[in-house]
Amino acid sequence: MNFTIILFILLAVLLIGALVWAIRPPKRKLVSVNDVLTALSEERHYSRLPQILQALRPEDTAFLRARGFVLLRRRIRSERGRIALLYLDCLQEEYEKLLEASRVVAAMAPELVALDEAERFKLNLRFALGCRYLRWKLRLGLEPWRGFGLLSEMTSGMALRLEVATSQIGERAALSFAVSSIVKERDRGTR
Amino acid sequence: MSETLSLRNLEWALTTITELFLLVYLLRRKLFRSHALFFAYILAVTLQSILLAATYRIWGSQSYRAWLIAWLSQLVMEAARLAAVTEVVRRVLSPFSGIWALGRRVLFVAAGSVLVYAALLSREYWFKLPLNVDRAMGLAVAAVLVTLLLFARYYGLPMDNLDRSLCLGFCLYSCFCVINDSLYDKWLLGYLNFWNFLGVLTFLASLFLWLGAVRAYSETAPACDPVVVPKELYGELSSELNIRLRLLNEHLNQLLHSGAQR
Numbered sequence A: 001m002n003f004t005i006i007l008f009i010l011l012a013v014l015l016i017g018a019l020v021w022a023i024r025p026p027k028r029k030l031v032s033v034n035d036v037l038t039a040l041s042e043e044r045h046y047s048r049l050p051q052i053l054q055a056l057r058p059e060d061t062a063f064l065r066a067r068g069f070v071l072l073r074r075r076i077r078s079e080r081g082r083i084a085l086l087y088l089d090c091l092q093e094e095y096e097k098l099l100e101a102s103r104v105v106a107a108m109a110p111e112l113v114a115l116d117e118a119e120r121f122k123l124n125l126r127f128a129l130g131c132r133y134l135r136w137k138l139r140l141g142l143e144p145w146r147g148f149g150l151l152s153e154m155t156s157g158m159a160l161r162l163e164v165a166t167s168q169i170g171e172r173a174a175l176s177f178a179v180s181s182i183v184k185e186r187d188r189g190t191r
Numbered sequence B: 001m002s003e004t005l006s007l008r009n010l011e012w013a014l015t016t017i018t019e020l021f022l023l024v025y026l027l028r029r030k031l032f033r034s035h036a037l038f039f040a041y042i043l044a045v046t047l048q049s050i051l052l053a054a055t056y057r058i059w060g061s062q063s064y065r066a067w068l069i070a071w072l073s074q075l076v077m078e079a080a081r082l083a084a085v086t087e088v089v090r091r092v093l094s095p096f097s098g099i100w101a102l103g104r105r106v107l108f109v110a111a112g113s114v115l116v117y118a119a120l121l122s123r124e125y126w127f128k129l130p131l132n133v134d135r136a137m138g139l140a141v142a143a144v145l146v147t148l149l150l151f152a153r154y155y156g157l158p159m160d161n162l163d164r165s166l167c168l169g170f171c172l173y174s175c176f177c178v179i180n181d182s183l184y185d186k187w188l189l190g191y192l193n194f195w196n197f198l199g200v201l202t203f204l205a206s207l208f209l210w211l212g213a214v215r216a217y218s219e220t221a222p223a224c225d226p227v228v229v230p231k232e233l234y235g236e237l238s239s240e241l242n243i244r245l246r247l248l249n250e251h252l253n254q255l256l257h258s259g260a261q262r
Helices: A003-023 A033-041 A046-056 A058-066 A070-108 A114-139 A156-172 A175-190 B002-028 B036-059 B064-093 B097-121 B123-155 B161-186 B192-216 B231-260
Strands: none
Touching: A003 B097, A003 B123, A003 B161, A046 A058, A046 A070, A058 A070, A070 A114, A070 B097, A070 B123, A070 B231, A114 B097, A114 B231, B002 B036, B002 B192, B036 B064, B064 B097, B064 B123, B064 B161, B097 B123, B123 B161, B161 B192
Protein backbone atom coordinates (compact mmCIF):
# COMPACT_ATOMS: atom_id res chain seq x y z
CA MET A 1 0.00 0.00 0.00
CA ASN A 2 1.23 3.46 -0.89
CA PHE A 3 3.07 5.22 1.94
CA THR A 4 1.25 8.50 1.25
CA ILE A 5 -2.13 6.83 1.63
CA ILE A 6 -1.07 5.25 4.91
CA LEU A 7 0.10 8.66 6.16
CA PHE A 8 -3.24 10.28 5.33
CA ILE A 9 -5.23 7.53 7.01
CA LEU A 10 -2.93 7.55 10.03
CA LEU A 11 -3.27 11.31 10.39
CA ALA A 12 -7.06 11.10 10.20
CA VAL A 13 -7.12 8.35 12.84
CA LEU A 14 -4.79 10.41 15.05
CA LEU A 15 -7.08 13.42 14.68
CA ILE A 16 -10.09 11.29 15.67
CA GLY A 17 -8.15 10.13 18.76
CA ALA A 18 -7.26 13.72 19.66
CA LEU A 19 -10.88 14.74 19.10
CA VAL A 20 -12.15 12.06 21.49
CA TRP A 21 -9.63 13.25 24.09
CA ALA A 22 -10.35 16.94 23.60
CA ILE A 23 -14.13 16.70 23.58
CA ARG A 24 -14.30 15.26 27.12
CA PRO A 25 -15.48 17.76 29.69
CA PRO A 26 -12.52 19.11 31.68
CA LYS A 27 -12.01 17.54 35.12
CA ARG A 28 -10.77 20.66 36.80
CA LYS A 29 -13.26 23.12 38.13
CA LEU A 30 -13.22 26.62 36.76
CA VAL A 31 -11.88 29.20 39.15
CA SER A 32 -13.03 32.74 39.67
CA VAL A 33 -10.94 35.90 39.66
CA ASN A 34 -10.96 35.81 43.44
CA ASP A 35 -9.38 32.37 43.37
CA VAL A 36 -6.63 33.77 41.18
CA LEU A 37 -5.89 36.44 43.71
CA THR A 38 -5.90 33.89 46.52
CA ALA A 39 -3.53 31.68 44.57
CA LEU A 40 -1.16 34.60 44.17
CA SER A 41 -1.11 35.46 47.83
CA GLU A 42 -1.28 32.02 49.47
CA GLU A 43 1.42 30.55 51.69
CA ARG A 44 3.97 28.54 49.70
CA HIS A 45 5.40 25.13 50.32
CA TYR A 46 8.86 26.24 49.23
CA SER A 47 10.07 26.78 52.78
CA ARG A 48 9.85 23.05 53.56
CA LEU A 49 12.00 21.98 50.66
CA PRO A 50 15.36 21.91 52.52
CA GLN A 51 13.94 19.54 55.16
CA ILE A 52 12.43 17.27 52.53
CA LEU A 53 15.68 17.22 50.60
CA GLN A 54 17.60 16.47 53.77
CA ALA A 55 15.22 13.66 54.68
CA LEU A 56 15.59 12.07 51.26
CA ARG A 57 19.39 11.96 51.40
CA PRO A 58 20.69 8.43 51.97
CA GLU A 59 23.51 9.78 54.19
CA ASP A 60 20.90 11.03 56.61
CA THR A 61 20.09 7.46 57.64
CA ALA A 62 23.42 5.82 56.79
CA PHE A 63 24.49 5.66 60.44
CA LEU A 64 21.57 3.30 61.16
CA ARG A 65 22.88 0.79 58.67
CA ALA A 66 26.39 1.14 60.08
CA ARG A 67 25.02 0.25 63.52
CA GLY A 68 23.06 -2.72 62.23
CA PHE A 69 19.55 -1.21 62.34
CA VAL A 70 18.76 -2.19 58.78
CA LEU A 71 15.02 -2.76 59.33
CA LEU A 72 14.63 0.46 61.23
CA ARG A 73 16.45 2.31 58.50
CA ARG A 74 14.19 0.79 55.85
CA ARG A 75 11.09 1.80 57.83
CA ILE A 76 12.33 5.32 58.32
CA ARG A 77 13.18 5.65 54.66
CA SER A 78 9.76 4.40 53.62
CA GLU A 79 8.13 6.87 56.02
CA ARG A 80 10.21 9.64 54.56
CA GLY A 81 9.24 8.54 51.08
CA ARG A 82 5.61 8.81 52.09
CA ILE A 83 6.17 12.30 53.45
CA ALA A 84 7.95 13.24 50.24
CA LEU A 85 4.91 12.02 48.32
CA LEU A 86 2.65 14.22 50.42
CA TYR A 87 4.97 17.15 49.78
CA LEU A 88 4.83 16.35 46.08
CA ASP A 89 1.01 16.37 46.23
CA CYS A 90 1.11 19.84 47.81
CA LEU A 91 3.60 21.02 45.22
CA GLN A 92 1.43 19.72 42.41
CA GLU A 93 -1.70 21.22 43.89
CA GLU A 94 0.01 24.58 44.14
CA TYR A 95 1.29 24.25 40.60
CA GLU A 96 -2.14 23.43 39.22
CA LYS A 97 -3.68 26.32 41.08
CA LEU A 98 -1.14 28.71 39.60
CA LEU A 99 -1.65 27.24 36.16
CA GLU A 100 -5.39 27.66 36.49
CA ALA A 101 -4.81 31.22 37.64
CA SER A 102 -2.67 31.88 34.58
CA ARG A 103 -5.48 30.60 32.34
CA VAL A 104 -8.00 32.87 34.03
CA VAL A 105 -5.64 35.79 33.58
CA ALA A 106 -5.15 34.83 29.92
CA ALA A 107 -8.91 34.81 29.42
CA MET A 108 -9.05 38.36 30.82
CA ALA A 109 -6.18 39.72 28.77
CA PRO A 110 -6.81 41.95 25.75
CA GLU A 111 -3.76 40.45 24.06
CA LEU A 112 -1.63 37.46 24.97
CA VAL A 113 2.14 37.33 24.97
CA ALA A 114 2.66 34.25 22.82
CA LEU A 115 6.10 33.58 24.33
CA ASP A 116 4.73 33.64 27.88
CA GLU A 117 1.96 31.26 26.92
CA ALA A 118 4.36 28.95 25.12
CA GLU A 119 6.75 28.93 28.06
CA ARG A 120 3.91 28.12 30.43
CA PHE A 121 2.82 25.28 28.22
CA LYS A 122 6.38 23.93 28.12
CA LEU A 123 6.75 24.26 31.89
CA ASN A 124 3.47 22.48 32.34
CA LEU A 125 4.62 19.52 30.26
CA ARG A 126 7.94 19.35 32.09
CA PHE A 127 6.32 19.55 35.48
CA ALA A 128 3.64 16.95 34.69
CA LEU A 129 6.22 14.47 33.39
CA GLY A 130 8.70 15.08 36.22
CA CYS A 131 5.99 14.82 38.84
CA ARG A 132 4.66 11.57 37.46
CA TYR A 133 8.12 10.09 37.21
CA LEU A 134 9.09 11.08 40.74
CA ARG A 135 5.80 9.89 42.18
CA TRP A 136 6.18 6.44 40.65
CA LYS A 137 9.74 6.15 41.83
CA LEU A 138 8.73 7.07 45.37
CA ARG A 139 5.72 4.77 45.31
CA LEU A 140 7.80 1.84 44.17
CA GLY A 141 10.20 2.52 47.00
CA LEU A 142 13.00 3.30 44.58
CA GLU A 143 15.39 6.07 45.37
CA PRO A 144 14.56 8.59 42.68
CA TRP A 145 18.06 9.99 42.49
CA ARG A 146 19.76 6.65 41.81
CA GLY A 147 19.08 6.90 38.12
CA PHE A 148 20.25 10.44 37.92
CA GLY A 149 23.97 9.94 38.25
CA LEU A 150 24.55 11.97 35.13
CA LEU A 151 22.32 14.80 36.12
CA SER A 152 23.98 17.93 37.18
CA GLU A 153 24.32 18.75 40.84
CA MET A 154 22.27 21.39 42.44
CA THR A 155 24.45 24.42 42.21
CA SER A 156 24.59 27.46 44.32
CA GLY A 157 23.69 29.37 41.15
CA MET A 158 20.29 27.77 41.11
CA ALA A 159 19.73 28.69 44.72
CA LEU A 160 20.65 32.25 43.85
CA ARG A 161 18.20 32.27 40.95
CA LEU A 162 15.49 31.05 43.29
CA GLU A 163 16.30 33.83 45.71
CA VAL A 164 16.05 36.42 42.95
CA ALA A 165 12.79 34.95 41.67
CA THR A 166 11.29 34.87 45.14
CA SER A 167 12.17 38.48 45.80
CA GLN A 168 10.65 39.47 42.44
CA ILE A 169 7.43 37.79 43.49
CA GLY A 170 7.40 39.81 46.68
CA GLU A 171 7.81 43.01 44.71
CA ARG A 172 4.94 42.16 42.44
CA ALA A 173 2.50 41.04 45.10
CA ALA A 174 0.95 44.49 44.98
CA LEU A 175 -0.26 43.85 41.45
CA SER A 176 -2.96 41.50 42.65
CA PHE A 177 -4.60 44.45 44.38
CA ALA A 178 -4.75 46.28 41.08
CA VAL A 179 -6.66 43.39 39.49
CA SER A 180 -8.91 43.18 42.48
CA SER A 181 -9.83 46.86 42.17
CA ILE A 182 -10.55 46.50 38.45
CA VAL A 183 -12.89 43.58 39.09
CA LYS A 184 -14.63 45.42 41.89
CA GLU A 185 -15.04 48.52 39.76
CA ARG A 186 -16.49 46.48 36.95
CA ASP A 187 -18.84 44.66 39.30
CA ARG A 188 -20.07 47.99 40.60
CA GLY A 189 -20.54 49.19 37.05
CA THR A 190 -22.64 46.24 35.97
CA ARG A 191 -24.91 46.32 38.99
CA MET B 1 -24.69 -3.73 -7.13
CA SER B 2 -28.38 -2.90 -7.53
CA GLU B 3 -28.86 -3.54 -3.82
CA THR B 4 -26.16 -0.99 -3.03
CA LEU B 5 -27.80 1.42 -5.45
CA SER B 6 -31.23 1.17 -3.89
CA LEU B 7 -29.70 1.42 -0.44
CA ARG B 8 -27.80 4.50 -1.59
CA ASN B 9 -31.01 6.06 -2.93
CA LEU B 10 -32.69 5.38 0.38
CA GLU B 11 -29.73 6.92 2.17
CA TRP B 12 -29.86 10.01 -0.05
CA ALA B 13 -33.57 10.42 0.60
CA LEU B 14 -33.03 10.05 4.34
CA THR B 15 -30.16 12.55 4.27
CA THR B 16 -32.22 15.13 2.37
CA ILE B 17 -35.14 14.71 4.76
CA THR B 18 -32.79 15.09 7.75
CA GLU B 19 -31.26 18.21 6.19
CA LEU B 20 -34.73 19.68 5.75
CA PHE B 21 -35.62 18.86 9.36
CA LEU B 22 -32.41 20.50 10.51
CA LEU B 23 -33.20 23.62 8.46
CA VAL B 24 -36.66 23.80 9.97
CA TYR B 25 -35.28 23.44 13.48
CA LEU B 26 -32.63 26.08 12.82
CA LEU B 27 -35.38 28.44 11.67
CA ARG B 28 -37.71 27.63 14.55
CA ARG B 29 -35.00 28.12 17.15
CA LYS B 30 -33.94 31.33 15.35
CA LEU B 31 -30.44 29.96 15.12
CA PHE B 32 -30.09 31.19 11.53
CA ARG B 33 -28.99 34.52 13.01
CA SER B 34 -26.34 33.35 15.45
CA HIS B 35 -25.29 30.41 13.25
CA ALA B 36 -25.82 32.06 9.87
CA LEU B 37 -22.96 30.32 8.08
CA PHE B 38 -23.92 26.91 9.43
CA PHE B 39 -27.48 27.55 8.26
CA ALA B 40 -26.12 28.57 4.84
CA TYR B 41 -24.01 25.40 4.74
CA ILE B 42 -26.96 23.11 5.45
CA LEU B 43 -29.04 25.02 2.91
CA ALA B 44 -26.27 24.65 0.32
CA VAL B 45 -25.95 20.93 1.04
CA THR B 46 -29.70 20.50 0.55
CA LEU B 47 -29.58 22.41 -2.71
CA GLN B 48 -26.62 20.32 -3.82
CA SER B 49 -28.62 17.13 -3.20
CA ILE B 50 -31.46 18.48 -5.35
CA LEU B 51 -29.04 19.64 -8.06
CA LEU B 52 -27.29 16.26 -8.18
CA ALA B 53 -30.56 14.33 -8.25
CA ALA B 54 -31.69 16.45 -11.21
CA THR B 55 -28.31 16.11 -12.95
CA TYR B 56 -28.25 12.32 -12.61
CA ARG B 57 -31.81 12.12 -13.86
CA ILE B 58 -31.09 14.25 -16.94
CA TRP B 59 -27.57 13.15 -17.93
CA GLY B 60 -27.07 9.95 -15.95
CA SER B 61 -24.62 9.43 -13.09
CA GLN B 62 -21.78 8.20 -15.33
CA SER B 63 -21.71 11.18 -17.70
CA TYR B 64 -18.90 13.74 -17.83
CA ARG B 65 -21.35 16.58 -17.14
CA ALA B 66 -22.61 14.87 -14.01
CA TRP B 67 -19.02 14.34 -12.86
CA LEU B 68 -18.16 17.99 -13.50
CA ILE B 69 -21.27 19.33 -11.76
CA ALA B 70 -20.75 16.99 -8.82
CA TRP B 71 -17.17 18.09 -8.23
CA LEU B 72 -17.80 21.80 -8.86
CA SER B 73 -20.67 21.78 -6.42
CA GLN B 74 -18.45 19.88 -4.00
CA LEU B 75 -15.89 22.69 -4.17
CA VAL B 76 -18.62 25.14 -3.21
CA MET B 77 -19.52 22.82 -0.33
CA GLU B 78 -15.89 22.77 0.84
CA ALA B 79 -15.86 26.57 0.96
CA ALA B 80 -19.18 26.59 2.81
CA ARG B 81 -17.93 24.00 5.31
CA LEU B 82 -14.79 26.03 5.95
CA ALA B 83 -16.91 29.15 6.47
CA ALA B 84 -19.20 27.34 8.92
CA VAL B 85 -16.20 26.03 10.85
CA THR B 86 -14.67 29.52 10.96
CA GLU B 87 -17.94 30.77 12.41
CA VAL B 88 -17.78 28.19 15.22
CA VAL B 89 -14.15 29.06 15.93
CA ARG B 90 -15.00 32.74 16.07
CA ARG B 91 -17.96 32.20 18.35
CA VAL B 92 -15.95 30.15 20.85
CA LEU B 93 -12.78 32.25 20.94
CA SER B 94 -13.74 35.83 20.08
CA PRO B 95 -15.29 36.77 23.47
CA PHE B 96 -11.76 36.45 24.87
CA SER B 97 -9.80 38.99 22.89
CA GLY B 98 -6.35 37.84 24.01
CA ILE B 99 -7.01 34.17 23.38
CA TRP B 100 -8.74 35.00 20.10
CA ALA B 101 -5.74 37.02 18.90
CA LEU B 102 -3.36 34.17 19.67
CA GLY B 103 -5.80 31.40 18.73
CA ARG B 104 -6.58 32.63 15.25
CA ARG B 105 -2.86 32.76 14.44
CA VAL B 106 -2.32 29.24 15.77
CA LEU B 107 -5.36 27.94 13.88
CA PHE B 108 -4.30 29.69 10.69
CA VAL B 109 -0.85 28.12 10.94
CA ALA B 110 -2.38 24.70 11.71
CA ALA B 111 -4.73 24.87 8.71
CA GLY B 112 -2.00 26.28 6.43
CA SER B 113 0.54 23.61 7.34
CA VAL B 114 -1.96 20.82 6.85
CA LEU B 115 -2.96 22.19 3.45
CA VAL B 116 0.69 22.50 2.38
CA TYR B 117 1.41 19.01 3.71
CA ALA B 118 -1.56 17.57 1.83
CA ALA B 119 -0.61 19.44 -1.35
CA LEU B 120 2.98 18.22 -1.20
CA LEU B 121 1.95 14.63 -0.64
CA SER B 122 -0.66 14.78 -3.36
CA ARG B 123 1.41 16.40 -6.09
CA GLU B 124 1.88 13.12 -7.97
CA TYR B 125 -1.88 12.76 -8.17
CA TRP B 126 -2.56 16.13 -9.80
CA PHE B 127 -5.02 14.52 -12.21
CA LYS B 128 -7.19 13.64 -9.23
CA LEU B 129 -7.41 17.27 -8.19
CA PRO B 130 -11.01 17.28 -6.86
CA LEU B 131 -10.34 14.25 -4.70
CA ASN B 132 -7.13 15.78 -3.37
CA VAL B 133 -8.84 19.09 -2.62
CA ASP B 134 -11.59 17.23 -0.77
CA ARG B 135 -9.03 15.30 1.26
CA ALA B 136 -6.84 18.32 2.01
CA MET B 137 -9.81 20.40 3.11
CA GLY B 138 -11.08 17.56 5.26
CA LEU B 139 -7.71 17.26 6.95
CA ALA B 140 -7.43 21.04 7.44
CA VAL B 141 -10.94 21.33 8.89
CA ALA B 142 -10.30 18.42 11.27
CA ALA B 143 -6.94 19.89 12.36
CA VAL B 144 -8.51 23.30 12.99
CA LEU B 145 -11.35 21.84 15.03
CA VAL B 146 -9.14 19.58 17.11
CA THR B 147 -6.81 22.53 17.78
CA LEU B 148 -9.80 24.66 18.74
CA LEU B 149 -11.07 22.02 21.17
CA LEU B 150 -7.61 21.63 22.69
CA PHE B 151 -7.36 25.40 23.04
CA ALA B 152 -10.77 25.61 24.66
CA ARG B 153 -9.87 22.77 27.00
CA TYR B 154 -6.50 24.26 27.93
CA TYR B 155 -7.94 27.68 28.77
CA GLY B 156 -11.19 26.29 30.20
CA LEU B 157 -13.32 28.30 27.77
CA PRO B 158 -17.07 27.83 27.99
CA MET B 159 -18.59 26.01 25.03
CA ASP B 160 -22.26 25.20 24.67
CA ASN B 161 -23.52 21.80 23.62
CA LEU B 162 -24.48 22.97 20.15
CA ASP B 163 -21.00 24.28 19.34
CA ARG B 164 -19.47 21.12 20.78
CA SER B 165 -21.75 19.00 18.58
CA LEU B 166 -20.94 21.11 15.53
CA CYS B 167 -17.22 20.57 16.16
CA LEU B 168 -17.73 16.86 16.71
CA GLY B 169 -19.90 16.45 13.62
CA PHE B 170 -17.66 18.46 11.30
CA CYS B 171 -14.51 16.84 12.60
CA LEU B 172 -15.76 13.25 12.38
CA TYR B 173 -17.18 13.86 8.93
CA SER B 174 -13.93 15.46 7.77
CA CYS B 175 -11.78 12.64 9.15
CA PHE B 176 -13.94 10.00 7.52
CA CYS B 177 -13.76 11.98 4.28
CA VAL B 178 -9.96 11.79 4.46
CA ILE B 179 -10.04 8.04 5.12
CA ASN B 180 -12.70 7.49 2.45
CA ASP B 181 -10.84 9.54 -0.15
CA SER B 182 -7.58 7.75 0.60
CA LEU B 183 -9.14 4.31 0.37
CA TYR B 184 -11.02 5.24 -2.77
CA ASP B 185 -7.80 6.56 -4.24
CA LYS B 186 -6.12 3.21 -3.80
CA TRP B 187 -8.66 0.44 -3.68
CA LEU B 188 -12.18 1.48 -4.40
CA LEU B 189 -11.93 2.81 -7.93
CA GLY B 190 -14.17 -0.01 -9.06
CA TYR B 191 -16.60 0.52 -6.22
CA LEU B 192 -17.78 4.07 -6.78
CA ASN B 193 -21.28 3.39 -5.45
CA PHE B 194 -20.01 1.86 -2.25
CA TRP B 195 -17.64 4.81 -1.76
CA ASN B 196 -20.52 7.25 -2.24
CA PHE B 197 -22.60 5.22 0.18
CA LEU B 198 -19.93 5.47 2.92
CA GLY B 199 -19.47 9.19 2.32
CA VAL B 200 -23.16 9.95 2.65
CA LEU B 201 -23.46 7.63 5.66
CA THR B 202 -20.85 9.57 7.64
CA PHE B 203 -22.51 12.84 6.70
CA LEU B 204 -25.86 11.43 7.80
CA ALA B 205 -24.36 10.55 11.18
CA SER B 206 -23.14 14.13 11.56
CA LEU B 207 -26.56 15.45 10.54
CA PHE B 208 -28.23 13.37 13.26
CA LEU B 209 -25.72 14.71 15.78
CA TRP B 210 -26.46 18.32 14.79
CA LEU B 211 -30.18 17.74 14.67
CA GLY B 212 -30.11 16.36 18.20
CA ALA B 213 -28.08 19.35 19.44
CA VAL B 214 -30.29 21.92 17.65
CA ARG B 215 -33.45 20.25 19.01
CA ALA B 216 -32.06 20.31 22.54
CA TYR B 217 -30.84 23.88 22.18
CA SER B 218 -32.41 26.33 24.53
CA GLU B 219 -31.73 30.02 24.76
CA THR B 220 -29.96 30.43 28.07
CA ALA B 221 -29.27 33.70 29.81
CA PRO B 222 -26.62 35.60 27.86
CA ALA B 223 -23.23 35.17 29.45
CA CYS B 224 -21.83 38.33 30.97
CA ASP B 225 -18.90 39.91 29.17
CA PRO B 226 -15.56 38.58 30.31
CA VAL B 227 -13.53 40.82 32.59
CA VAL B 228 -10.75 42.57 30.69
CA VAL B 229 -7.56 43.70 32.38
CA PRO B 230 -5.13 46.22 30.86
CA LYS B 231 -2.44 44.74 28.67
CA GLU B 232 0.39 45.90 30.96
CA LEU B 233 -1.24 44.31 33.97
CA TYR B 234 -1.68 41.06 32.09
CA GLY B 235 2.02 41.21 31.14
CA GLU B 236 3.05 41.68 34.76
CA LEU B 237 0.72 39.00 36.09
CA SER B 238 1.64 36.61 33.32
CA SER B 239 5.38 36.94 33.93
CA GLU B 240 4.87 36.64 37.68
CA LEU B 241 2.88 33.46 37.21
CA ASN B 242 5.55 32.12 34.89
CA ILE B 243 8.23 32.84 37.50
CA ARG B 244 6.22 31.00 40.10
CA LEU B 245 5.65 28.06 37.81
CA ARG B 246 9.34 27.98 36.92
CA LEU B 247 10.14 28.09 40.60
CA LEU B 248 7.95 25.08 41.29
CA ASN B 249 9.55 23.28 38.37
CA GLU B 250 12.96 23.97 39.85
CA HIS B 251 11.77 22.65 43.22
CA LEU B 252 10.72 19.49 41.50
CA ASN B 253 14.11 19.31 39.81
CA GLN B 254 15.80 19.68 43.18
CA LEU B 255 13.77 16.75 44.45
CA LEU B 256 14.74 14.71 41.41
CA HIS B 257 18.40 15.61 41.71
CA SER B 258 18.62 15.61 45.47
CA GLY B 259 20.55 12.33 45.81
CA ALA B 260 23.17 13.38 43.34
CA GLN B 261 24.77 15.93 45.62
CA ARG B 262 26.68 13.79 47.97
